[in-house]
Amino acid sequence: MSLFEILRSAFRGVTANKLRSILTLLGVMIGVASVILLLAVGNGSSQEIRDAISGLGTNTLTVRATSTGGGPQQETTTAGSSEKVITLDVAEQLDAADLGHVAAVVPQVTTSLTVSTTDASETSVSIIGTTADYFDVGTSDVASGDAFTSADVLTSAKVVVIGQTLATTLFPQSSALGESINVDGSPYTVVGILATQSSTGISDTNSVVIAPISRVQKSFTGFGAVSTLTIEATDSESVDAASAEIKIMLNQLLGQTEDTESYTITNQSSLLETQQASADSFTVLLGAVAAISLLVGGIGVTNVMLVTVTERTREIGIRKALGATRGAILGQFLAEAATLTLLGGLLGVVAALIGANFEINGTQPVVLDYSIPLALGVSVAIGVFFGVYPAGRAAAMRPIQALRAI
Helix, strand or coil, X not given: CCHHHHHHHHHHHHHHCHHHHHHHHHHHHHHHHHHHHHHHHHHHHHHHHHXXXXXXXXXXXXXXXXXXXXXXXXXXXXXXXXXXXXXXXXHHHHHHCCCCCEEEEEEEEEEEEXXXXXXXXXXXEEEXXXXXXXXXXXXXCXXXXXXXXXXXXXXXXXXXXXXXXXXHHHCCCCCCCCCEEEECCEEEEEEEEECCCCCCCCCCCCCEEEEXXXXXXXXXXXXXXXXEEEEEECCHHHHHHHHHHHHHHHHHHHCCCCCCCCEEEEEHHHHHHHHHHHHHHHHHHHHHHHHHHHHHHHHHHHHHXXXXXXXXXXXXXXXXXXCCCHHHHHHHHHHHXXXXXXXXXXXXXXXXXXXXXXXXXXXXXXXXXXXXXXXXHXXXXXXXXXXXXXXXXHHCCCHHHHHHCC
């Protein structure tokens, strides 16, 4: 029996019971589409985070305290020992040190407060206190209006730059520029509105208030430790040198050694490496979950093929009585199983490519190049694997037993 005859016979077998075949195709299609789409969601999420980290610049460092103090004092006491923390004064000394590979030092303090107008209110809004250099070093670009200035920081001016989402929420019918908003009950003037930024975390980066650090400390956080320092190196080649200079200078200012450092310094390369490892694990997990649905579809193929073998016992007996070999019978039913899963896989690919055009839970899926042939190959392999038993059962029938069973 030629390959063409086997395939033609398999196609006739698949189309003999259209509803049953369609339901089986649907199971395989869902499995294949799930694998491709979930891998695409994991890849899309990873790419968004990677772009956000890369957008911070290849020449920036972030200094975060691993132990912090509170209140207005510069030192905290624990069990009789004193420990200096990174404060605004420390940041200013770092900036004034004129380190060779450091272009700017930008301190930040953060808190969450209620922001309101006479017509609207938003709770738990991220409040960032920083300097005017924040808008030059970071990724927060002012789309309309202006950023606050160094003079505003010196005078602790009550001016703010807000995100696009917050501006729309508080002033749905008009522009927020020049308007007054209340931050925890205190009035502030909106001097600028940020350009829209992509949100990759739990909090919305477009719902934020940025104000002079002196004003935020005076009104809300106190003059204790700052949250982070963003360090801009002179260029991307000087990041490691800038990190070494900052470490030496910070240890001198804080009276610490490498063994007692109360801060960590990270750059975008280390963040990207950590993110990539987490993203790979996340994508593998999503793929494993989706593979379960593909496995269920394969079990459905087994069930359908067993029913088909039972229904076509007479046909098998007649064909074997006319000289059909065991291999021909085995090939026919394996071809039917493979045809079912191949058609289901192709439909699943089409469904996944259509679904990838839409955002899923706020993430734009990015289809991995290898996921389509992988999902198709696995679907066909599953069809063959789960079709072996029904096909073997059909091929093992003796003609006289098959004819007697009718």
